[in-house]
Each structure stands twice: as structure tokens, then as C-alpha cells.
Amino acid sequence: MKAEIIAVGTELLLGQVVNTNATFLSQELADLGIEVYYHTVVGDNPQRLEQLLVEAEERSDLIVLCGGLGPTDDDLTKDTVAAHIHHSLVQDEQALARLHDFFKFSKRSMTENNLRQTLMIEDGIPIQNPTGLAVGTLITKEDTTYLLLPGPPNELNPMFQQNVRPLLAARFPQAEQLISRVLRFYGIGESQLVTDLKELIDRQTNPTIAPYAKPNEVTLRLTAKVADEGLGQQLLDELEAKVMAKVGTYFYGYGDENSLVKVTVDALKKYGKTVTAAESLTAGLFQSTLGDITGVSEVFKGGFVTYSAETKAHFLGIDVKLLEKEGTISEACAIAMAERARIVADADYAVSFTGVAGPDELEGKPAGTVWIGFAEKGQSTIAVLQHFNRDRRSIRKSAVMKGLDLILRAVNKKN
Numbered sequence: 410m411k412a413e414i415i416a417v418g419t420e421l422l423l424g425q426v427v428n429t430n431a432t433f434l435s436q437e438l439a440d441l442g443i444e445v446y447y448h449t450v451v452g453d454n455p456q457r458l459e460q461l462l463v464e465a466e467e468r469s470d471l472i473v474l475c476g477g478l479g480p481t482d483d484d485l486t487k488d489t490v491a492a493h494i495h496h497s498l499v500q501d502e503q504a505l506a507r508l509h510d511f512f513k514f515s516k517r518s519m520t521e522n523n524l525r526q527t528l529m530i531e532d533g534i535p536i537q538n539p540t541g542l543a544v545g546t547l548i549t550k551e552d553t554t555y556l557l558l559p560g561p562p563n564e565l566n567p568m569f570q571q572n573v574r575p576l577l578a579a580r581f582p583q584a585e586q587l588i589s590r591v592l593r594f595y596g597i598g599e600s601q602l603v604t605d606l607k608e609l610i611d612r613q614t615n616p617t618i619a620p621y622a623k624p625n626e627v628t629l630r631l632t633a634k635v636a637d638e639g640l641g642q643q644l645l646d647e648l649e650a651k652v653m654a655k656v657g658t659y660f661y662g663y664g665d666e667n668s669l670v671k672v673t674v675d676a677l678k679k680y681g682k683t684v685t686a687a688e689s690l691t692a693g694l695f696q697s698t699l700g701d702i703t704g705v706s707e708v709f710k711g712g713f714v715t716y717s718a719e720t721k722a723h724f725l726g727i728d729v730k731l732l733e734k735e736g737t738i739s740e741a742c743a744i745a746m747a748e749r750a751r752i753v754a755d756a757d758y759a760v761s762f763t764g765v766a767g768p769d770e771l772e773g774k775p776a777g778t779v780w781i782g783f784a785e786k787g788q789s790t791i792a793v794l795q796h797f798n799r800d801r802r803s804i805r806k807s808a809v810m811k812g813l814d815l816i817l818r819a820v821n822k823k824n
Contacts, residue, residue, distance in 0.1 A: 410581055412438055413447035413469040415461060417476035417486050418560055421450045429562055430475045436665075437569055439632075442583030443471060453483040462493050466553050471581075476560030478543040480522040486557060487546070491530045494550040498528040501535045504544035511542060530557070536572050540564050547576060554581075585634050588641035592629045592652065594659040595669055595814050599627045605655050609648070616644050618652070624803070625810040626669065661817060669810060670698050673817045677708035677758075680824045684816060685754035686712040687725060687746040689737065690764040690779060695809045710754050715746065725749035736772045738763055740780055743792035747782030751790075758819060759784040760812040761792075766801040776801075779808050783815045785823075 414434050420426045428450060435445045446469065451457050465472045477486030491498050504527040512519040526543040529535050536545030536557075541564035546557045556573065558565050594602060599622035603610065606629075610618050616633035631648050635641040653660060662672040677684060686695045693714045699705050715721040718732045727745045735741040746761035760783055767776025777797045784790040793815070797807040 410443045410470045410583060411468065412443050412445045412471040412473060413449065413465055414445060415458075415465065415472060415474045416448070416450045416560075417453065417458060417474060418450075419452040419454075419483070421476075422452050430558075430560070430565055433562065433566055434473055434475070434569065437574060438471075438473075438577075439587045439589070441574065441577055441581075442586035443577070443581070444587070453477065453485060455485050455489045458486070458489045459493055462490065470552065471554045471556065473556045473558065475558045475565055478526065478545065478557060478559045480520075480525045482522075484525065487528055487530060490555055490557060494530075494548070494555070496533075496548070496550075497531045499531045500524070500527050501529045501544045503535065503537060504529070504542070507537075508542055530555075534576065536568060536576075538564055538568050539571055540567050545573075547573070585636050586638070586641070587632055587634055588638060588645065589630055589632045590645045590649065591664050592631065592649065592660060593662045593664075593667060593669075594627045594629070594656060595625065595661050595810060597627060597656060597659040598622075602627050602629075602656055602659075606652060609651055609655070616641075616648050618648070625807050628665075661814075669813045669817070671702055673813045673820075674699065674702045674705050674708060676817055676820045678704065680820055682757040682820055683708050683710055683754075684758045684760070685710055685750050685756040686759060686812070687721075687750035687761040687782075688712065688714050689716055689721070689746070689762060690766055691762040691805050691808055692716055694805050695760065695762060695812055698809050698813075710756055712754065713750055721746065725753065738765060738772045738774050738778060738780065740792045740794070743780035743782035744784075744790045745782075747784035747792070748790045751784040751786065757786050758816050760815060762808050762812060764795075764804075764808065766804050768801065777804055779804065779811075781808060781811055781815065783812075783819070785819055 414431050416428050416430060421428050431448045438445055451461050474486050477484045487498060508527055529544050529546040530548050533546040533548030538544060541559055543559040548555050599620055603620055616631050619630045621628045631645050633641040633644040661669055688695055696712045699709050713724050715724050718737055721727045722729050726749055731741055743761050743763050747759045751759035762781055764779030765771045765774050765776050779795040779797055780792050782792040795811055797804045
């Protein structure tokens with residue numbers, strides 16, 4: 410079954426809203442064995458939407474439209490699709506009851522245009538909205554099925570998972586399904602990873618390999634198209650082994666929802682290790698990144714933000730003479746920061762960050778020059794020199810990622 414997704418909304422074309430619905434829907438449909446061939450964005454214009462529907466019918470079996478189901482005059486998706494397939498709009502009684510309950514509970518006055526949200530396409534299947542008021546519709550006309558969903562992701566996502574997914578699975582069972590596995594890599598760029606995997610990529614049939622570059626990392630999506638899930642997992646296992654043989658040294662975790670910081674915190678928890686940090690360049694960004702992970706207090710005792718030479722000396726007890734001689738952007742300073750942070754916090758590991766975020770030079774060093782110190786209980790403290798590019802924000806984020814990588818590698822090597 411071939412599908413395409415049409416996102417409706419002028420705000421998407423203007424860049425005021427990011428089209429995250431397309432990503433979510435593509436993943437959900439692929440999981441059902443329904444392949445998405447096209448993504449399109451169209452403004453709140455019935456003529457252009459009508460033209461797009463004509464084109465979509467020629468190439469797709471399932472057309473998913475998201476957005477334009479609200480109460481305002483520019484919410485015309487239902488009207489346009491209904492007119493296109495020569496059906497009327499009718500009121501869904503369940504959605505109407507929910508609408509009245511909502512305004513009664515909130516003690517607000519309901520305006521007449523809110524009733525538009527309870528309309529669905531005649532002869533279609535109503536799709537109830539568990540977190541909003543706009544009802545959706547699933548309707549098949551001749552060889553094409555139309556699925557109309559609201560635009561806000563906090564409505565569309567639960568609506569699809571609770572009500573649409575089981576409906577599509579029952580009405581359109583697929584002989585084959587797509588089974589995917591996401592591998593995440595840090596420390597290698599997309600171009601180098603693709604070069605190292607060129608032979609596998611050139612020879613791919615089923616399963617396939619798709620690389621995706623993300624800020625400071627690369628992911629690989631391995632996808633098998635099979636009738637039997639067990640066979641699919643076996644094919645993915647075999648392909649993953651070949652990938653790991655070539656680039657496994659850069660691998661750190663699985664899944665779309667994973668991240669280097671989460672994997673690092675999980676590893677620290679698993680082995681009962683603690684970490685601290687001393688930050689100059691990153692000004693607390695590393696510690697804030699750790700703080701985003703639930704349960705990090707088990708492994709993170711706290712840390713230090715030492716943005717000046719004075720605070721490096723005062724908070725961490727670093728010798729002022731060392732700072733005067735070597736400078737704050739130096740190997741010696743990064744080592745001293747990491748050593749002292751680990752000792753003062755009594756942690757198993759410590760990282761430190763000092764450097765030039767830019768845009769101007771500092772201490773004669775160009776923007777992007779970064780020293781990252783790493784201290785481990787019972788081991789000699791080291792510092793690594795990095796040369797990051799792009800803007801100030803990117804340089805600081807890149808430094809944080811490298812610090813996480815140093816910790817994760819140490820934890821995994823030790824255990």
C-alpha cells in the first residue's frame with residue numbers, strides 16, 4: 410500500500426511551525442507495513458489543496474491529511490476533501506457531546522464556529538480525538554482512502570495511536586511489514602561512515618541501510634521488509650554484525666529516543682559510578698545536559714562553573730601561578746580543572762571544559778579551540794585538544810558531546 414502525507418497550514422510554509430507530524434506519521438505507517446512515498450506541505454488554500462488531491466490520487470492508495478480541522482474560517486481541509494469526492498459534511502454526535510461537555514466543564518461560552526470541529530465527511534468512519542475537539546475521518550472513495558487528522562501533535566499523536574492505528578491494521582492488513590533498527594554513532598562524520606560502509610550500501614537489497622546526519626552524531630536505520638518478524642530480526646542481526654565489524658568503535662546505542670547523555674547516565678548507574686564537572690567554556694551546559702535525564706542524581710553529585718581565572722583558583726584551588734604561566738585555555742589548565750573537580754566532589758570521574766567559543770580569539774587561540782580534561786580515580790588525568798567549527802552555540806554543544814563520549818568509553822572499558 411502506497412501512502413503520502415499532506416500537511417495543511419500556511420504557518421508551516423512560513424516556517425512558524427515545524428512539521429513534526431510527517432516524521433511521526435511516516436514512522437507509524439512504516440511500522441504497519443504501509444510505505445510513504447511523498448510528503449507535501451500546502452497552505453490554507455482550497456484551490457491548491459484541490460490540485461494536490463488530484464495529483465495524490467494518481468500515485469497513492471492512502472492520503473493522510475493533517476491540519477485544517479479547527480473552528481476558524483481558514484480550516485478548510487474537511488470542506489475541500491468532501492467537495493472533491495462529492496460528499497457532504499455531517500455532524501458527529503459523539504464529538505458534539507464531547508464539545509458541549511468541554512465548555513460546560515470549563516465554564517466558558519461556546520461560539521458557533523466551534524461546531525465546525527464536530528463535522529466529518531458523510532459515509533466516513535469518525536476518528537475520535539482523545540485530547541482535543543476536532544473529529545477526524547477515514548473514508549474510502551473508489552481506489553483511494555483519505556484520512557483526515559488534526560494538526561496539533563498533542564492531538565494527532567494519541568489520536569493516531571489509540572484510534573487510527575488499530576483501524577488501519579484491521580482494514581488494510583499488509584502481507585509484509587517493515588522492521589527497523591536504529592544504530593547511533595559518535596566520533597565519525599556521515600561522509601566517513603558512508604565511505605567505510607560503501608560496500609554494504611552498494612550491495613544492499615533487503616535489508617537496507619539509511620544514514621542520517623544529526624548534530625554531532627550519525628544514525629543508521631537498518632530496515633527489513635518481511636512477512637515474518639522473526640526472519641526480519643535475523644536479517645537485521647546479520648546486517649548489524651557486518652556494520653559493527655567496520656564502524657563498531659563509534660557505536661554507542663540504539664533507538665530514535667536514545668541519546669549519548671542518556672546512554673552515559675545509564676552506564677554510570679549500571680556500574681555505580683559518579684561524575685562531576687568543571688566548566689568554563691560551556692558555562693554549565695554539560696551539567697544542565699546531565700540534569701535533563703531522570704534519575705541522574707544517583708550518579709551526579711554536582712559540579713563547578715568556573716568562568717574566570719579567579720573562580721578556577723577560588724572554587725577549585727588551582728594554583729594561580731599555573732594559570733598565569735600556561736593560560737586558562739591550555740592542556741595544563743584543563744587537567745588541573747578535572748583533577749581538582751574530581752577530588753573536591755569525591756567522584757569517580759570528572760570532565761573539564763575550557764576554550765574559545767568565539768567569535769573572537771582569546772589568549773591568542775582561534776574560536777573553536779577547546780581543551781577537555783578527563784580525570785578518573787586511580788588513573789592519570791588527561792586532556793584532549795579539539796578544534797570545533799560553526800557558531801558559538803555549536804562549539805559548546807560539541808564540547809559537551811565529546812565530554813560524554815570520554816566518560817562513556819571509560820565506564821565501558823573499566824567494566
